[in-house]
Amino acid sequence: MEEETNTMGAAPIPLENSVEELSGVGEKRLLGLHHLSIFTIEDLLMKFPLRYSDLATKLPSETGDGEKVTFKGMVSSAPVLSRFGYKKTRLNFRLLVEHDNIAVTFFNQPWLQKKLDLEQEVAVYGTYEKSKQTLSGIKILLPDQVDEMEAIYPASKEIQQRTLKSLIEQALGKYQDDLVNLIPESIRAQYKLLSRKAMFFGMHFPQSLIEAQNARRTASFEEFFIFQMRMQLLKLMDQNHQGRAIVFDNPRLKAFIQTLPFELTDAQKKVVNEIVADMRRPKHMNRLLQGDVGSGKTVVAALAIYAAFTAGMQAALMAPTEILAQQHAKTLGDFFDPAEVRVELLTGSTKAAARRQILADLADGSIDLLIGTHALIQDDIVFHNLGLAIIDEQHRFGVKQRAKLREIGMNPDILAMTATPIPRTLAITSYGEMDISVIDQLPKGRQPIQTRWLRGNALEQVVKFILQQLETGAQAYVVTPLIEESEALDVQNAHAVYEELQKYFMPQYQVGLLHGRMNNQEKDAVMSQFKSNQFQVLVATTVIEVGVDVPNASVMMILDADRFGLAQLHQLRGRVGRGSRASYAFLIADPKTQFGIERMEAMTATTDGFVLAQKDLELRGAGDVLGRRQSGMPEFKIGDPVKDLLMMEAAQQSAMQVLDAPNWDQAPENKALAHYLSETMERYRNFD
Template identity: 75%
Template sequence: MELNDSVETLSGVGPKRLDGLHHLGIFTIEDLLSHFPLRYSDLATKLPSQVGSGEKVTFKGIVSSEPVLARYGYRKTRINFRLLIEHENVAVTFFNQPWVQDKIHLGEEVAVYGTYEQRRQTLMGIRILAKDSMDELQATYPASKEIPQKTLKVLIEQALGKYKTLLVDLIPESIRIRYQLLSRVEMMFGMHVPKDGIQAQAARRTASFEEFFLFQMRIQLLKMTDQANHGRSIKFDNNKLKKFIQTLPFELTNAQKKVVNEIVADLRRPKHMNRLLQGDVGSGKTVVAALAMYAAVSAGMQAALMAPTEILAQQHAKTLSQFFDVKDVRIELLTGAMKAGPRRQILTDLENGEIDILIGTHALIQTDIAFHNLGLAVIDEQHRFGVKQRAKLREIGMNPDILAMTATPIPRTLAITAYGEMDVSVIDQLPAGRRPIKTEWLRNNEFDNAIKFIQKQLESGAQAYVVTPLIEESETLDVQNAHAVYEDLMQYFAPKYQVGLLHGRLSNQEKDDVMAAFKQNEFQVLVATTVIEVGVDVPNSSVMLILDADRFGLAQLHQLRGRVGRGQRQSYTFLISDPKTQFGIERMEAMVQTTNGFVLAQKDLELRGAGDVLGNRQSGLPEFKVGDPVNDLIMMETAQQEAIEMVNTLNWADQSENLQLSQFLSETMERYRNFD
């Protein structure tokens, strides 16, 4: 017998029931035992005086009136009777359960589970309890029509009895003692058949920690394997790097200096770097990436920077060209729109090692790309690329060190789950002199006031963005759309000021032309969709007006707000919104209360959940069965530290230990198959 035995080994599991279990994701005994309850019903009997209104409770008493069955409507029934509990009579009602009448007899004792309404002293019955199920917690499982609650409970109890001796502890004893965790056998029984609430709580705490610990063990082992198998030392010229820093037209912030030191130390180590650089909008990530790439170039290697859009790639090319002396460092831009002749020349020079830094979009990971000696790959706004795309960049470049950047601040919860295999550097300081952006939430009837404010800003020589959720009119959503707003604002500001339009349906060349015109101040107002969300830099723009702002997530709103405040002017963001839900109201209030992207990221996570914040397709987020990484963050961090310590103290020369560990992972990690 083994825990990976098929559930069909249990009695009562035929082909039809097996199919039903498979639909619930239950294939093995381990799957069945790990199919934990969603909640528990407390079936312990209480007195009416001990219960508040609306609580679910079990009352036990003597039936003091004949049950009356009434039929009404189409196949609808109601049963009424009274229950004498000590000296109190409680009225009990069951709807649409006519069979209950056979279980209720005048003068006999009965236990009823239901919802109590204190003011009217009535119990809305849910079920009549059997005598052997009273005074206990009853588990409620994720079930289905094919596999109802009762069937699951019978199968789980059968599996517990038959396989309990195989439930070996997966958490080392020293860790269990340190955090007062149950053994795996105790945890399984406490989860499925708890004696009381205290045992159920201890079991759930242990199950959560076990899940987090196993997940973190795998992450740390993947990280160690990656570093060991793909690493090489990039021996950069430190003197050249120092001189380059001295040529910069500004002083690096302390936060920038700290992360530069972390990155170049990684480059020098003979281990593979896989580092995430996160920093709020305008914190200066690009110059940090430039220093890292220069370090690689000074070691005789090449560097690449991959951006999600052509606009952003071109912007990076321009910025880096300003940083570097073209005599020392050759930078080239490669995009999908490039003509065949120039593209062939770039590819030839790249393979010959004549290009030091290549900047581009997805064009960098085409099959005909060949680097001469790629040492460092920088991925900007890395969450915009899928896992396979990031892996492809590594494959074509002979496993270069990876520096991923994001301007979407990531709360600690996601940093140790979605990005657990990466080292994280954080720029948590804005450059000196940067003025905070003033943010206001306005109702729709205040739109005209916002437009008048924009007009005053235009008169002072500034520019403005107006962002809408949709490109064209929608019959299903009552929201502003880019074309209608564009036409209205053209009429409003004519003839003195020009209005541009930018959206995702334009060709890449058209987008580039519009952005170039806006940067040259040929347009003073740019009506746009969220295509401007990431990276676009127009220092002269001082106003961001976002229509129907409650349609956007907090991270998206914060990114949009970051398009202004990049020059010397005081900048403003106006959120136009009449949210219909508390959820929408909370988002607007959060945007007004703080400009701290990390605070907003945590709030976004709490309001929307991890999958919506990063997108499940891109983020590879694991789905935990018991643990909640948002609400159990401290537990997750503790499990991470314990896993790091355990992996670091393993005797890697001991083949038997390695074999044990390999077996341990293969047996326990199948539940995270989606994480790959």
């Protein structure tokens, strides 16, 4: 395919035309295309093949039984058409392929009889049954089709393979001059990529396996590159907001760190330096702080808050639940008490009079740190001088909620925190618009959680062990995947387990119940009772995955553990080991697949959340690991960010290289790219 170049005014506008413009697309067919998520010409061209059938000819002796193959030979018997059943036909003839006389059958393609003559040279593609020397024909090939690759598409009952292929062929013929290059020529040359025109033809109508592979490689890179351009543009737009230089008092910050009753880990020191360096810059900070359970993120956040305090600025911390907000208020209140940083808590439960006083003190600058839930982003919240906004467990908040937090002050710096370790693969895809700091080291002296995987027949032993631990003053979690019985899944459920454990432990020990169908106030009440040791055993669903520290809880038993992903199991395990007691996690599971066994073995092999997150990603894929779609995380059509991580990183570097150039969008090789991005960025800005 010849190499075309972008013209100065080239822009892929026509590809946004509706597929209605193609001949043969009426109302019924249009609806069928819509069901395949095909609305525009570009959607149609981006409906890439799932795989290819190799139409290159073989000899019967080279062909395996049941293999799809193309035989080229001479029609050695007159084609005979017979009918059976309602509108059903069978066409039979023999094909002489060198010395082998193959019996060929075509079902329900009666029109082929007129295309075949005795002693005619033809090529037939079908499924070969070696023992009977028969070929179940799929199609008759023209001479120029032999040695091609045939694309196999994700079709439907409404839109069949041949219809989809015909429409793609028509679209390529009509719009091929509009397939201008989105990847700049210099980058295509660097990575030996095809032009966009050659890519589409190579994907849909390859002449060889190598051409199909090169086209797929180019299509994957283009998809990653466009995604990374969007991510980097989002980051630039964010940085271009008028940020605030938080000129903190570095000697005071260093002196405050010296007063801490423990030494920061090297990882904590590193991320503190990254965060405060960002804060000092006049550009807006948008940073994600990720660290494993117990790695000391709260201390890092506290030091960023103190830095803002020394600069005369206020800070806000937003948590997803009231009880988590209360925990932060107590922890940070104690932390800052000697430093005279005033901390206040504002939630939906704050009484009206107290709320009025907090709002007044917030507006006049008397409050240095306000901690709360969604109550922090109400319209009547007015800060005197907000410089830093922190979001805890940021994945619990939507994009619009995070944007609202930024709007309540004069565009404060944003620090988002998550206890979910994110493999680099997902970090550069789902959080590509943020800078990322990682705490990959646990504080000294923290006892590792002893984890054991046991079969279901060992359940009674574990319950007895929990009883022994309760007798020493400890508390325990028991986690189950379902709330009520399900005929579809043979799993334990919270209500049944709760009732059984009440019989076992009461009246000496109290058992509580926590599940997702409770409202927030009910959940907070149960967690408060557990934290204050009113319950010694808490039966819960995964609502405790991210939650309150209960230092006294040292045993975690997870029933049907093979029903959970590795990341979720690790988060659950992290609910224990928060205090000085030796802590234990028991995974009760009878996995029926190798996949389930591998997860249980991985959990007992390591307590490193980042190692487990990568393993989870390899076993389950990006969609299941992330859960709900994160900001900007697309469903890649052809590229695989897990398998093709190096390509994704190369695309990220290329996008940064393009945007680093002054007036990048005015360069001739970038004009089509710039126009394409300007047409599609709006949905990324508004994604939630």
